[in-house]
Amino acid sequence: MSAxxxxxxxxxxxxxxxxxxxxxxxxxxxxxxxxxxxxxxxAGAWLSPFFLDISYILRxxxxxxxxxxxxxxxxxxxxxxxxxxxxxxxxxLSACVFAWLQQAGLPVPAAVAVGLAAGLAMGAFNGLMVIxxxxxxxxxxxxxxxxxxxxxxxxxxxxxxxVPEWFIGVDKIMVLGVxxxxxxxxxxxLALGFLLSRTxxxxxxxxxxxxxxxxxxxxxxxxxIKFGLFLAVGLVSATAGMMTASRLGSVRYDLGLxxxxxxxxxAMLGGTYxxxxxxxxxxxxxxxxxxxxxxxxxxVANVLPxxxxxxxxxxxxxxxxxxxxxxxxxxx
Amino acid sequence: xxxxxxxxxxxxxxxxxGAALAADPVKIVYIGKNTGxxxxxxxxxxxxxxxxxxxxxxxxxxxxxxxxxxQIPFIEAQIQRGVNVIGIAPNSPDALNQVLxxxxxxxxxxxxxxxxxxxxxSHRDATILPVNFDIVGRDQVEMVGSLIGYEGEIxxxxxxxxxxxxxxxxxxxxxxxxxxxKYAKMKLVATVYGDDQPEKSxxxxxxxxxxxxxxxxxxxxxxxxxxxxxxxxxxxxxxDKVHVTGLGLPSEMRDFIKDGTVKAFQLWSPYNEGWLxxxxxxxxxxxxxxxxxxxxxxxxxxxxxxxxxxxSINTQAELTTFNADNIDQFNF
Numbered sequence: 238m239s240a241x242x243x244x245x246x247x248x249x250x251x252x253x254x255x256x257x258x259x260x261x262x263x264x265x266x267x268x269x270x271x272x273x274x275x276x277x278x279x280a281g282a283w284l285s286p287f288f289l290d291i292s293y294i295l296r297x298x299x300x301x302x303x304x305x306x307x308x309x310x311x312x313x314x315x316x317x318x319x320x321x322x323x324x325x326x327x328x329x330l331s332a333c334v335f336a337w338l339q340q341a342g343l344p345v346p347a348a349v350a351v352g353l354a355a356g357l358a359m360g361a362f363n364g365l366m367v368i369x370x371x372x373x374x375x376x377x378x379x380x381x382x383x384x385x386x387x388x389x390x391x392x393x394x395x396x397x398x399x400v401p402e403w404f405i406g407v408d409k410i411m412v413l414g415v416x417x418x419x420x421x422x423x424x425x426x427l428a429l430g431f432l433l434s435r436t437x438x439x440x441x442x443x444x445x446x447x448x449x450x451x452x453x454x455x456x457x458x459x460x461x462i463k464f465g466l467f468l469a470v471g472l473v474s475a476t477a478g479m480m481t482a483s484r485l486g487s488v489r490y491d492l493g494l495x496x497x498x499x500x501x502x503x504a505m506l507g508g509t510y511x512x513x514x515x516x517x518x519x520x521x522x523x524x525x526x527x528x529x530x531x532x533x534x535x536x537v538a539n540v541l542p543x544x545x546x547x548x549x550x551x552x553x554x555x556x557x558x559x560x561x562x563x564x565x566x567x568x569x
Numbered sequence: 570x571x572x573x574x575x576x577x578x579x580x581x582x583x584x585x586x587g588a589a590l591a592a593d594p595v596k597i598v599y600i601g602k603n604t605g606x607x608x609x610x611x612x613x614x615x616x617x618x619x620x621x622x623x624x625x626x627x628x629x630x631x632x633x634x635x636x637x638x639x640q641i642p643f644i645e646a647q648i649q650r651g652v653n654v655i656g657i658a659p660n661s662p663d664a665l666n667q668v669l670x671x672x673x674x675x676x677x678x679x680x681x682x683x684x685x686x687x688x689x690x691s692h693r694d695a696t697i698l699p700v701n702f703d704i705v706g707r708d709q710v711e712m713v714g715s716l717i718g719y720e721g722e723i724x725x726x727x728x729x730x731x732x733x734x735x736x737x738x739x740x741x742x743x744x745x746x747x748x749x750x751k752y753a754k755m756k757l758v759a760t761v762y763g764d765d766q767p768e769k770s771x772x773x774x775x776x777x778x779x780x781x782x783x784x785x786x787x788x789x790x791x792x793x794x795x796x797x798x799x800x801x802x803x804x805x806x807x808x809d810k811v812h813v814t815g816l817g818l819p820s821e822m823r824d825f826i827k828d829g830t831v832k833a834f835q836l837w838s839p840y841n842e843g844w845l846x847x848x849x850x851x852x853x854x855x856x857x858x859x860x861x862x863x864x865x866x867x868x869x870x871x872x873x874x875x876x877x878x879x880x881s882i883n884t885q886a887e888l889t890t891f892n893a894d895n896i897d898q899f900n901f
Contacts, residue, residue, distance in 0.1 A: 285650075295650045300642055331828040371756035395731035397663050404669065485638065493815040494636050541605050 245527035266341060266508025266560045270523040273506075277527055281534025288534050295416055297533040298526070299484065302418035303328065303477035304496045305525035308503040309422070310430050310473045312521040316433070317459075318446040318513030319374040321470050325496030326385035328478035329489075331356040333389040334408045336398035337477060343395035345404060353475045359385055360471015364464040368550035382497065390490035397489040400482050418480055424523070425473075430518035438462065444545070446513030502549070503528055506556045510564060527552075541542055575792075576856040584631050594626050595854060597847060598647050599682065599748075600640055607820060608839055609658070610685060613845025617833035622869075623851055625712070637661035645784075648675055652857045654850040656682040658845075662733075666692045678853060682846050683839065685787030685881070687733060695860055695880040697846050699837030700888055702734060705790070706741020708835065709815065710886045714752055714787040716812040716832055721785035724777050725760040726770060726798055726815075728791040730841050758784070763794045770797035778811065789815035795834060799825040819899035826896045833892040839901055843869060843886040849882065 281288040288294075298305075307324045335352030339345050361382065366377040371460050371564040410417040433439040445459045453459050482488045505511065506527055507520025531552065535545045580699040597617050601609040613629045620627035632639035632648075645668060647655055653676055659665055662685075669692045694780050712714050713723055725742065728734045739760060746752050758781050763770025770793055777784060778801070789795035795815040799822065799851050802813050808830045817834045825831040848868045852858030858866045865875045876882055891899065 274901070275804065287646075287649045287651070290649065293645075297642065297645055395729070399663070484667065485664045486666050488857050489637060489661070489664070491637055495634075501597065532642065533646070536630075536642050537649055539628055539646075546633060 238294050239267070246320040251470075254276070255520050264563050264566065267523060268565050269556065269559050269563075270507050270520055272525055273290075273556075274523055274527045274530065277530040277534060281530055281538075284534055284538035284540070287537050289444075292414075293537075294530065294533065295419055298422075298529045299416045299418045299526065300530075301499070302408075302416075302422050303481050303484075303493065304499045305503060305521075305529075306418075306432040306480075307470065307477050307496075308464070308500040308521050308525060309425055309518060310470050311500050312504045312507070312509050312518060313429065313433060313442055314351055314470055314518055315509050315511065316513060316516045317442045317463055318449060318464055319367060319463060320501075320511075321363060321374065321467065322378040322379065322497045323359065323381040323385055323476075324470055324474040324500060326389070327356055327471060327474035328481060328496065329492040329494070330359065330389040330392075332478035332482045332488045332492050333393045333490060334399070336400055336482060337392050339400065340395035340398050345401060346518045349479060352479060353472060356471045356473075356475020356478065357468060358471070360468045360474070363471070364467035367467065368460045369453075383500045386490065388495075390493075393488065393490045395462055397487040399487050404483055405486040406410050406482050407493075415540040421480075426518055426522045430522070435546075437548060442466075443514060446515070448514075479510050493550045502553060505553060505560075508556065508560045508563075510560060515564060524556075538560075551555075575717045576767055579704075579748065594624055595654065595851060596628075596650070597654040597656065598625045598628050598630060598650075598651040598652045599843065599846075600643050600647070601629065602658045602660050602684075603635040603639075604633060604884075606631075606632045607819065607901060611839040612658075612843045614704050615840040617843070619844045619847035623847060625847065625851060631665040632747045635660050637664045638722055640665060641668050644672060648677065652677060653854060654678045654858050656763055656846050656850075657827060658682055658684045659686055662687045663689050669693060672774070680846055680848055683842050695849070695876070695882060697842050697882045697884065698847065699839065699842055699884050700886070701808070701877070701883050702737055705888065706738040706743075706818075707745045709738065709788050709790060710742050710745045710749075710752060710755075710813050712833065712835060712890070713783060713788050713812065715730070716814060717754060717755070717785040720754040721781050722756050722758045722781055723786040723788065724758055724772055724781065726777070726787055726789040726791075726794045727760060727762050727801060728765040728794065730762050732765075732791075735790055740790065749797070763789075763791075763792040763797060765791055767793060767797050770794045772800040774798045778807075781787065786812045786814070789813065789817075791816060792818050792821065792836075795831075796825075799831050803828070816888075817891075817895055818901060820901060823896055826891070826893050833890055835888040835890050837885055837889055838899075841871060844868070845874065845882065845884050849874075858882060 311321060331352045334355045335348045338351055339348035361383055363378055366372050367374045408416050408418055412420045441457045441462060446455055449459055481492055503524045504521050509516025509520060509522035574621050592630055595871060616627050630643055632643060640660055648671060655672055659681055666689055672757060673679050681696040683695050686692055725739060727739060746755060746757055759777060761773040763773045774797060787798050789798045795817040798813045802811055814834050816836050822831060822834060845868055849858060852866055853860050860880060862876055862878055862880060865873055868874050869883060874882060
């Protein structure tokens with residue numbers, strides 16, 4: 238509805254009554270993700286008698302937890318109107334740096350610290366290119382995605398580097414019966430959910446993504462916030478890289494290959510709007526579970542991989558159509 | 570009653586898999602490198618026929634891509650399904666260590682079939698390989714020697730510089746050429762790498778032909794390389810001057826054999842790997858085969874099989890040579 242429409246009907250009627258709460262709830266994209274999640278549970282149980290086993294589902298989630306953790310931070314980057322496609326390559330490079338250093342004799346804690354610092358540096362490099370040089374983030378991070386992966390291959394070669402025995406098995410550590418990577422994911426989701434929905438910085442992120450020029454005029458330090466987000470993605474990616482190294486027991490340059498698509502998929506499935514300004518941590522949180530349940534349900538039922546790809550593709554298309562539809566409706 | 574006998578079985582120290590054997594047919598799964606690979610159809614055929622003959626349940630699953638970690642969810646799913654035997658063509662020599670350990674801790678017999686966890690042999694129970702890879706280099710030199718009359722310049726067109734199997738064979742080729750007086754008049758002029766990509770392999774082959782005009786033979790110990798080399802020779806019409814041989818798939822090489830571009834090449838029977846794997850697995854589960862280095866067992870159609878060092882089992886003693894006389898008998 239445009240401004241002229243409003244003027245042509247001056248005060249002819251009162252402002253529309255607020256939508257009923259159930260309607261507000263129903264037209265949120267996360268609601269659809271939740272509905273699909275429930276559907277996935279039933280479909281999985283119907284496909285295979287081995288599916289409905291909470292410890293199996295939790296164990297399966299650890300295989301995707303590293304990507305899911307990065308996807309949470311990536312959601313904020315997308316809401317702020319940018320994108321980062323380099324996290325999976327960042328995971329590989331920081332893990333290679335860590336593994337290479339500890340193999341060269343550096344104590345493991347120091348090697349981990351350098352690995353995390355490398356992740357931070359990679360995030361800073363992305364940030365400098367995007368914010369400092371004003372380059373489009375999609376181009377920059379496609380470039381660094383290749384660059385970081387290439388550097389990882391230079392460091393590790395085609396061989397794999399072993400990590401010490403005691404460092405192996407982060408996914409085997411249980412906290413109240415839940416694997417540690419899943420706990421990390423849940424805690425991070427709670428923290429970032431709070432940050433995004435309950436703090437000023439959170440609201441500023443939405444404003445930057447909705448209209449960056451307006452946000453800047455309103456005094457929001459958009460450059461600083463966006464740079465911070467790129468740093469956060471870098472650090473969290475490096476952490477995810479260490480977790481992957483611990484889960485696999487070895488590091489290769491192809492660690493997490495193709496993971497960036499899974500991360501973006503999680504954000505999109507959760508209703509994050511690719512052009513920024515909209516989306517929630519809850520949505521990505523639910524979408525990560527949805528993705529794990531759908532993949533796991535199909536794999537344990539021995540569904541053909543081709544069918545699995547088709548199902549995932551349909552899920553994504555449906556969620557994008559639904560998200561766009563919902564947002565265009567609520568904008569009126 | 571059944572419960573009681575199960576408990577008794579456990580008490581007697583019989584493996585769970587063995588006890589379950591009485592009630593259910595043994596469940597065997599083979600996890601391929603990726604889907605859509607005709608080579609694995611042949612291995613799977615061997616599994617299927619053997620399971621039909623021996624009365625076990627067989628399923629083939631594979632991820633969409635041959636990426637290092639893509640098989641992990643599939644292994645987790647098979648553990649959850651409670652299979653008795655996992656056969657796998659590993660996509661990585663070490664990324665699967667942890668999850669394969671989990672499978673073995675659950676009493677699952679883990680066999681690597683057509684590929685091994687080189688350097689990590691302790692994470693599987695046994696490996697089934699087509700031939701002893703130590704003799705491949707020697708056999709290939711003999712093959713090219715017989716084609717060129719044991720005299721003249723030869724070259725090697727391999728896969729990637731890091732490919733472990735190919736590098737092992739190339740070492741064998743060099744040793745044979747140097748030490749066996751039979752090949753004293755043959756000169757290895759170059760070893761080039763087509764990276765198992767058709768375009769790069771073609772380019773490397775063309776470069777060989779222009780750099781070494783007196784070249785008489787080319788060994789391409791990789792299915793991609795031999796097909797590319799044959800293509801170049803065919804399009805230039807120089808089959809009487811340059812002899813291409815190596816390791817190839819009969820299905821891909823049939824036309825080159827039929828039109829005389831390639832006189833002969835070698836490989837093994839992937840079918841027999843599946844056939845042997847089933848007989849071996851069932852024998853180990855029911856206790857009739859001891860999975861120890863040096864022990865022997867009989868397999869129908871294959872004869873007496875010995876378990877070699879590192880619990881490695883080969884289906885055949887020599888490479889199979891394919892030529893115009895027998896090529897139509899093979900469909901993989």
